[in-house]
Amino acid sequence: MNTNPISVVAITNLYPVPWAPHRASFNKQQFELLAEHVALRVLVLVPWREWLKHKHECQETERLSYAPYFQLPGFGRSLTPRFQRFAIGRKQPWIDRAKPTHLLASWAFPDAVACLMYAKNQAIPVVVKAHGTDVNEHTLYPKRRQLMTTWLSQAKTIFCASQALRDKLIAIGLNEDKVCTNYNGVNADIFYPDPAGMPDKKILFVGNLLASKGVFELLDAFHQLHNETDCNLHFIGQGPAADALKAQIEQHGLSERVILHGALPIHDVAKQVRTARLVVLPSYREGVPNVLLEACASGVPVVATTVGGIPEVVTEQTGVLVEPKNRLALAHAISTALATSWQKDVIVQHAAQFDWQQNIRNFLARI
Template structure:
């Protein structure tokens, strides 16, 4: 089939490290279909200029368009602005191409704009939802009906967690059109390794317990909760270290708070790292922590388990679906005291790496893409009779 994927969740020269999960999934899907990924680039990012090289893909093709919208106001108009931006810049080519299916990845504004485009081109479409597109965006009064309409009009809605699948059904999507499809892990890249060798490669102490955070540095990901919880860990593990791998607006606040707490010498702000450098950080660590306030199913949890790491995370979104007690600990979101205790306890606990790896083995990209392929093929055919 000829498929056009439309999303903001894909790496570009303006954001090279964005959404590695979609890069991995879409490039694998393109082994079976003629797949073009058209990426919405925020006009502010475009003005700032490229930050690196675009992704190197083996099978998929990529293009982009600039997403223009009124900043700070009019969020309820972003679906229309997304569609208008796309049509103004790429409309002629989109009308010439003979696509079989449109595939939107993200609920708002991407799915809302894609629904409009599908009506314009008279094409079926599928939507994949990820987390805060339904957990947050769909809670806004003027956005919720737009998202609900876009999902109800899709031939299929793919949710990366059962919790999100439930939210799609709450928005009125028929049960038989909602599909649960967890993301996968590249086991050739993410696997256990020699901890001492990984620490030497990163210049980290060989004998200090290491807690690792990987992700965007923003408040909703719980990184500020983690820095506040870390002194409780040091009270029981005085040599422990905390490493943040990622970039974002909260980076400055993290550095400042580490200084204020007197723990700056125990905190490493490693900055953004390419996806292929994450395994060595996971192999160097003793556990991964992701204390998010809301989530779908973050791939970093699956990748950490594939490296044999236990995970301390929050009981939000789809995380409880993939993180059993033998692979990690769940705590309430925003509960810094519970987080500190769980981290300290987890560093003392004897974990079974074999059981963690067995859990991680349930999430494979090959299985994921085979199921996705079936969903998309079924969705491109004639609509089912009521």
């Protein structure tokens, strides 16, 4: 049993739930390691429509609970923190039983803003973890940006998954002394090179199936290349773009060459990654996506976009970078990467610097 006097309640929408058990595996990995050092509970924020559909699947324990919150679809996003704050308040008896010394809000908007609203009258310090879209997207909207500037300034520490995210938060007015970079890590027991050293004829995408992840540009780029390569294209993940993506695959006549796997358990994802020729992530915006770190830990080169913190972690020895939303450039980058003789040991060595244990040490030093 952990006897550390630090007691943390993590509040986030980014955590596996019974109906999406593979969601945000990176957060689950970090929280499990953190729980080796502190007493940890997790409160998962769930939009009310999801909750109404799945509430019978949710069982509260002393270490895990769920907070359903009202959400206005399509508009009113600046109101979401207040709805979440009300949902968190309804869980106060569960939170109080933990006797928390800290709250950890993992997602800068709306989750962290809601958590800080709740904590205002609780005299509990809040630390925040910023990921990518939570900063890159929401700071584009004046009302949300103002809410972030006002409330995040009250956090004790804000941990950013990249230097680019840190710079962006400082640019909207946050004190640079409380905003730090803390890269995510890779679990080397799960993500490691293929012992056989014989990759499949496979180009791989892993992530949410969203237009902003560049999935349609990737499909179009593959359509341009499919006659020039014997590789097939594999998508791992689920999301709102799945049906449109499937329709375009059929329209291009690529049903035999493009495979949609849906969401997979992390060990199955790792097997797919380590046997890939190439991992491709053509996102429009990112923090530092863990899939790129995991690909490198598996000795697999990557093609990705020059957005967010990606240029901080992808080097010329580990992959090829292109501007987002450019199908022709993406096709050329994939072709170049497939033709390059990569040094697997160099790629793996590069990934070794992204370590979950170091991430936890950095976290504990600043809470």
